[in-house]
Amino acid sequence: MEYKNEWKNEGPWSKANKMMKDDFPDTFRNISRKAGLQIWTINNMKMVSVPTKAFGNFFEGDCYIVLNIRENKGAAQSIDVHYWIGNSSSQDEQGAAAIYVTQLDEYLGGSPVQYREVQGYESPQFRSYFKSGIIYKTGGVSSGFTHVDTNSYNILRLMHVKGKKHVTAKEVEVSWNSFNNGDIFLLDTGKLIVQWNGPQSNRTEKLKAVLLAQDIRDRERGGRAQIGVVEGSNERESPELMKIMTTVLGEKPNKLRDAIPDEKHDQMQTNSVRLYHVFENGGNLVVQEVATQPLTQDLLLSSDCFIVDHKGSSVMVWKGKRASKVERQEAMNRALGYIKAKNYPPSTGVEVMSEGGESAMFKHLFKSWTEKGQTKGLGNTHTVGKIAKVDQVKFDVMELHAHPELAAQQRMVDDASGDVTVWRIENLELVEVDPKTHGQFYGGDCYLVLYTYLRSNQKQYILYMWQGRHATQDEIAACAYQAVTVDSKYNGAPVQVRVVMGKEPRHFLAIFKGKFIIFEGGTGRAGAANPESSTRLFQVRGTNEMNTKATEVPARASSLNSNDVFLLKTDRVCYLWYGKGCSGDERVMAKTTSDVLFRQDKQVVMEGQEPANFWVALGGKSSYASDKRLQKEELIHSPRLFECSNQTGRFRMTEVYDFAQSDLDEDDVMLLDTWEELFLWIGKHANKSETTDAWKSAQEYLRSHPAGRDPDTPIISIKQGNEPPTFTGWFDAWDPLKWKGENAYEGMKNKMSDQVDYMAHITADLSNAGIGGDGYRAPGGPISSPPPYRTHGFDISPKSPTIPKAKIPPFFTSVESGKYLDPKLLVNKEASELPEGVDPSQREEYLSDMDFESLLGTNRADFQRLPKWRQNDLKKKAGLF
Numbered sequence: 001m002e003y004k005n006e007w008k009n010e011g012p013w014s015k016a017n018k019m020m021k022d023d024f025p026d027t028f029r030n031i032s033r034k035a036g037l038q039i040w041t042i043n044n045m046k047m048v049s050v051p052t053k054a055f056g057n058f059f060e061g062d063c064y065i066v067l068n069i070r071e072n073k074g075a076a077q078s079i080d081v082h083y084w085i086g087n088s089s090s091q092d093e094q095g096a097a098a099i100y101v102t103q104l105d106e107y108l109g110g111s112p113v114q115y116r117e118v119q120g121y122e123s124p125q126f127r128s129y130f131k132s133g134i135i136y137k138t139g140g141v142s143s144g145f146t147h148v149d150t151n152s153y154n155i156l157r158l159m160h161v162k163g164k165k166h167v168t169a170k171e172v173e174v175s176w177n178s179f180n181n182g183d184i185f186l187l188d189t190g191k192l193i194v195q196w197n198g199p200q201s202n203r204t205e206k207l208k209a210v211l212l213a214q215d216i217r218d219r220e221r222g223g224r225a226q227i228g229v230v231e232g233s234n235e236r237e238s239p240e241l242m243k244i245m246t247t248v249l250g251e252k253p254n255k256l257r258d259a260i261p262d263e264k265h266d267q268m269q270t271n272s273v274r275l276y277h278v279f280e281n282g283g284n285l286v287v288q289e290v291a292t293q294p295l296t297q298d299l300l301l302s303s304d305c306f307i308v309d310h311k312g313s314s315v316m317v318w319k320g321k322r323a324s325k326v327e328r329q330e331a332m333n334r335a336l337g338y339i340k341a342k343n344y345p346p347s348t349g350v351e352v353m354s355e356g357g358e359s360a361m362f363k364h365l366f367k368s369w370t371e372k373g374q375t376k377g378l379g380n381t382h383t384v385g386k387i388a389k390v391d392q393v394k395f396d397v398m399e400l401h402a403h404p405e406l407a408a409q410q411r412m413v414d415d416a417s418g419d420v421t422v423w424r425i426e427n428l429e430l431v432e433v434d435p436k437t438h439g440q441f442y443g444g445d446c447y448l449v450l451y452t453y454l455r456s457n458q459k460q461y462i463l464y465m466w467q468g469r470h471a472t473q474d475e476i477a478a479c480a481y482q483a484v485t486v487d488s489k490y491n492g493a494p495v496q497v498r499v500v501m502g503k504e505p506r507h508f509l510a511i512f513k514g515k516f517i518i519f520e521g522g523t524g525r526a527g528a529a530n531p532e533s534s535t536r537l538f539q540v541r542g543t544n545e546m547n548t549k550a551t552e553v554p555a556r557a558s559s560l561n562s563n564d565v566f567l568l569k570t571d572r573v574c575y576l577w578y579g580k581g582c583s584g585d586e587r588v589m590a591k592t593t594s595d596v597l598f599r600q601d602k603q604v605v606m607e608g609q610e611p612a613n614f615w616v617a618l619g620g621k622s623s624y625a626s627d628k629r630l631q632k633e634e635l636i637h638s639p640r641l642f643e644c645s646n647q648t649g650r651f652r653m654t655e656v657y658d659f660a661q662s663d664l665d666e667d668d669v670m671l672l673d674t675w676e677e678l679f680l681w682i683g684k685h686a687n688k689s690e691t692t693d694a695w696k697s698a699q700e701y702l703r704s705h706p707a708g709r710d711p712d713t714p715i716i717s718i719k720q721g722n723e724p725p726t727f728t729g730w731f732d733a734w735d736p737l738k739w740k741g742e743n744a745y746e747g748m749k750n751k752m753s754d755q756v757d758y759m760a761h762i763t764a765d766l767s768n769a770g771i772g773g774d775g776y777r778a779p780g781g782p783i784s785s786p787p788p789y790r791t792h793g794f795d796i797s798p799k800s801p802t803i804p805k806a807k808i809p810p811f812f813t814s815v816e817s818g819k820y821l822d823p824k825l826l827v828n829k830e831a832s833e834l835p836e837g838v839d840p841s842q843r844e845e846y847l848s849d850m851d852f853e854s855l856l857g858t859n860r861a862d863f864q865r866l867p868k869w870r871q872n873d874l875k876k877k878a879g880l881f
Contacts, residue, residue, distance in 0.1 A: 027100070028107045031067070035077065037129055038067045040100075042093045047100055053219045056130040060119060061088040061140025063097040065104070067112075068129060079112040079357075081105060082126050087119045088140070102329055110319075111357045114332060116350035123314075123349055124166065124657035132215035133167030133208065135159065155190040156248070165643055165656050165663060167208045176249050181232065182259020184209040186216075187245060192226050193217060194241050199233035200259045203685075204665050218850030223820065272311040273365050273706040275299055278334055279327070287338065294367040294708035302355055305331055307338055308365060310706070314349035315339055316362050321355040328354070360638035367707045369637070408729025411676060413462065416510035416546060418453030425471075426525055428478040430486075437524065439512035439596075443468040443501055444523045446479035448486060450494070451511055460724065461494035463487060464508055469501045470521055493722050500712035505677060506547065507726070514545030514589055515596050520552040535617050538567040540593050543585035550593045557615065560624040562607060565590035567597060570617045574598045577605045577614070580626075637675040639730050642701075644669040644680075644694045653697060660857075661731045661738060666720060669694040671701065672730060677714045678702070679727050684720045684739075735858065737865040820848040823855060828879035843880040855880065 027047050032038060039055055040047040042063045050064070058064060064084040069077055081104055083097040098116075105112050117126050119136065127134065159169040161184040169186065172178040179185055182200040186193055186209065193213045197206050210229070217225040228241045235242050246252060273293040279286050290306070291299050300306055302320040305327050309315055315338060317331045335350045353359055363369040422433040425446040433447070441447060449464040465483050467476050487494050499508060501518060509516050517538070522528070537555040541564055542548025550567065553559040560566060563581035567574065567590065576594055578587055594602055605614055615621040641659040653671065656663045664670055669686050671694065672679040678698050682691055695715070702709045718727055721739060728734040821835060826847070831840040838846060844856065844863075853859055855878040863871060875881040 028104065031104075031107070033069070033077075035069045035071045040065045042096050042100070045092065045096050056132065056215070057135045057137055058084060058086065058119070059137045059140045060086040061138075062086050063089045063093040065097055065100055066117075066126070066129065067104070076111075079108055080115065080125065081108075081112045082115040082117050082123075084117040084122070084126070085119060086140070098332055102332060105352075106329075110328070110354045113357060113359045114350075114352035116332065116336075118347040120168075121347035121349070122166075124655050127166035128656075128658035131211075133161070133163070133169055133212040135212075135216075136168065136170040138171050155188055157188045159186040159188065161186060161205075161209045161212060164202075164204045164208060164665065165654060167212055169212060174249065176253055176256070180257040180260050186213055187248060188216065189244070189248065190221075190225065192228065192244065194245055195227065195229045196245065197229065197231050197233075198259065199231075201232075202667060204667055214850060218848055223848045223850070274309045274311070276307045276309060276338075277304060278307045278317075278338060279305070287341070293365075293706045295365060295706070297366055297369055300355070305334070307335065308362065309338075309342075310365060314351060314361075315344070316359075316365075317350070317352040318358070318362070319352070319354045360640070364637060364640070365706045408674070408726050411506040411726055412510065413460070413507060413724045413726050414453045414455075416507060416513070418451055418511070420511050421450040421452075423448045423450075423482070424524060425475050425478050425482065428474065428481075430482050431525075433524070439515040440517050440519070440524060441466060441468070441501070442519045442524045443521050444470045445525070446471045446475045448479065448483060449508070449511075450486060451507075455725075459493075460722070461490055462497060462507070462724065463494040464497045464499050466499045466504075466508075467501060492719050495719075495722060495724050495727075496717035498715045498717075500714075502551065503710065503712040503714060504549065505714045509542075509549055510546040514542065514548040514592055516549040517593065517597065518549065518551045534571050536569045537618070538569075538593075538597065540565045540567060540586070540590040542589045543583065544589065545592075548589040548593065550590075550597065555618060557618045557620065557622040558624050562624075562626040567594050568614065568617060569598055570613075573613075574600050574602045575605050575614055575617075576602045577610070578607060580607045639675075640673045642671040642673070644671055644690060644697060653701070659731070661734055664720070666739070671698055672727065673701075674730060677716055677726075680715060680717045681723070681727070682717065682719050735862050735866060738862055820851070821846040823847060823851045826880060827855070841881075844875065844878075 030049070037055065039050040041050055041059075042048075042065075047065060063086060066082040066084060068080045068082075070079075072078055081101050083101045085094055085097070101114055105114055115123060115126065117123060122134070156174060157171050158174045158178055160172045160178060161167060161169045174187075179196070179198075181198045183198050184201050184205055185196045185198075187196065193216060195206075195209055195213050197209070206229075210227070213227045217223060217227060228238065228244075230238045230241045230245070242252075273295065275290045275292075275295055277288045277290050287307075295308070300318055300320065302322045304320050305323050306318045306320075307315060308318065315335050317335045319328045319331050331352045332350065335352060339346070339348050339350070351359055351362065353362060358369075420435075420438060422435075422438055423430040424433050425431075425448075430448065445468045447464075447466040447468075449466060451462040451464070453460050453462075463483055463486055465479050467479065471479075483496060487496065497505065497508070499505065504516070535555045537553050537559055538550045539553050539559070539561070540548065540550045555568070560577070560579070562579040564579050565582050565586050566577040566579075568577060569575075574594065574597075576590060578590075582590075591602070605611070641656045641663060642653045643656055643663075643665060644653050656670075664681055664683065666683040667685045668683050669690050670681040670683070672681065678701070680691075680694050680698055682694075695717075698715050699711065702711045702713055716727075718724070723734075728736075821838070825835055826838070826843045834840060834843070844852060847855065849860065852863075856863060856874050858866075858874070863874070866874075872881060
């Protein structure tokens, strides 16, 4: 189909292009190639750097460019460039931002992934850069840029805070009319920030708002402001703070508005994914559909550009490395033209990437994705044949516990040397299986397998629920019910893993020491009459006792595979058939497995030298998979974390980008997708319906995944506080003691209550004087006049006198006072370069709370609970050691 080319660079975009044409060298001269975040705003068609202290503050009348550079272990840097469009920004500024992003992409060698962000609809990745939240400010910077003045208290504003994982705060009218019962509001008076929590807000929202208030205090006030919290459900507990609020806002109405539902779109996957070839023909945009899901990587041709339409989510543009320069430069413009032609909302997300620099989300839309020269795990090339084969390395158990990231990548919590108990479901009850037959599973049965191991001298448990392909629905339901019973017996400590026949995870195979055998049908119950066939064929895969299993397959020649070993049992003899592609290790393991299955003598048969009776037993000779096993890289996908919650009244799954342990919400269920496995992490305050819905949604997530995922992928259920290393290894700097102390929000609230000891002084100041002055200065922006709102008893306007200095505890910077120093004086400094009196081994003690968390990635209390070696490791990385 063709669309009229209304999206070409004309009008303001053309004007912007002409204005910036000769500025390329100067514009990018000071761009740093080091890892980190850099932000610019568009001011008079120029890129103007935003100071670090203003990061996270966005004026609604402006456009911004955000550059994020990440260092990847053992790989090149990842570069992402975003341009952010404020709701009130001009077409000229939007055009300038888009063109600068294209030029910046060229300047950085074409490797960045480009993103278009619209205010209120920012991508999870963009929001992840601002952990404390994003603040939308009214106005713009047309009146000139200024530095951030951390000594200015000439401020009065009210911010409406929304969000749990990704917080946004929008400046609203300083009036009770702006409030509602469901959200959180920050009343910022310069020296005091009052956080008012709506009665219907939850603990996580309150905590995020506290962090935002602390961020404002530390970055905009140099740590000099105080923070107070008012619980809207119990305002009588905070009389001094309420007095301040009523002084500024007037008397509180008897009734506030009801909670406002979130308007954010869910980051849900859609199974409507299409690939288009997009090009220009005679001034028109030509869109040719190439394929629908599941997409495969070979559809992308290096000589062209393509659009992947993830309908309802985003539009992604892929630029082949041999595509023309014009096509590559026009990629973003074509994406916008496509969105307009399709009548998609202007807020639709856009990603533009070059071949070889694809984003993780883009790769997840394809059934398979491999990188050139990609290897797995510890560097062993992964080999596959017609059916994938897993090479497993045996690790020292202490190595796995010391390096959970290794345990996570290899899906092994330990060396499988723990204790094993197996039960079979019989008449809907549990019957323990004789240890002599451990590892022998029948397709007509369901089993529970309890694995017990030690970690730091503490017992840990994994409860596997194995479902036979031919088991009845009643047996499957009874298996789940009995799992709950066993889980309760161990006080909820076991990690629960659903295992579908034939889809066993690596650790499950390892605990049976090379003797795991699947019988296609029948049952292992004592006295049961199983249909006995005179001929049975088993396919054996594995190179050691950690990864070997034997699976019964149809006894016919077409089941054979040249890459494997097969056991063929007849009435008279047992054949051990070695395919041409199998290794010596595989033959050894097949011999071990055959001793478990059959006591009779085995006759070794090499492929191509089979006796006639061998083919007779299989019903005659026929073709089978005989291609030599190809060298192919293991499919590696970045892990993804989703929040599963029904706190808005309906069940939602929202992706959390650049996740950390702190993103695991105690009130919700989280889904971690590592491709081979799905983890369901259950917070201790998650409600029952969320847990139930999460299980269903995990299965639906697999069924609807655009890459055509295996619906039988193992689903692992974990309760908060009982995380195995196969889970924690996907998180950086996992702290096992994080949830041992008091609730994080209550702890912060109590600390702030202890610090706010001068409320009467501020109340008096507000009562005796107006709030305002010559206008208030927003970080990184111009001096702007707050709107002339009236507070209770006086007018707040730029003409009002400034607030007299309140009797606020002084902010010390001297070392002798035991308070805080600028990080620049402490980081990456030799002992001789430190300020007098600073202990070189305790530099972190001289940081403010904000700087402490920014540099070390954790708060003081959690840091103190870490082992000494871990503390030193974090300090070294931060340049404080």
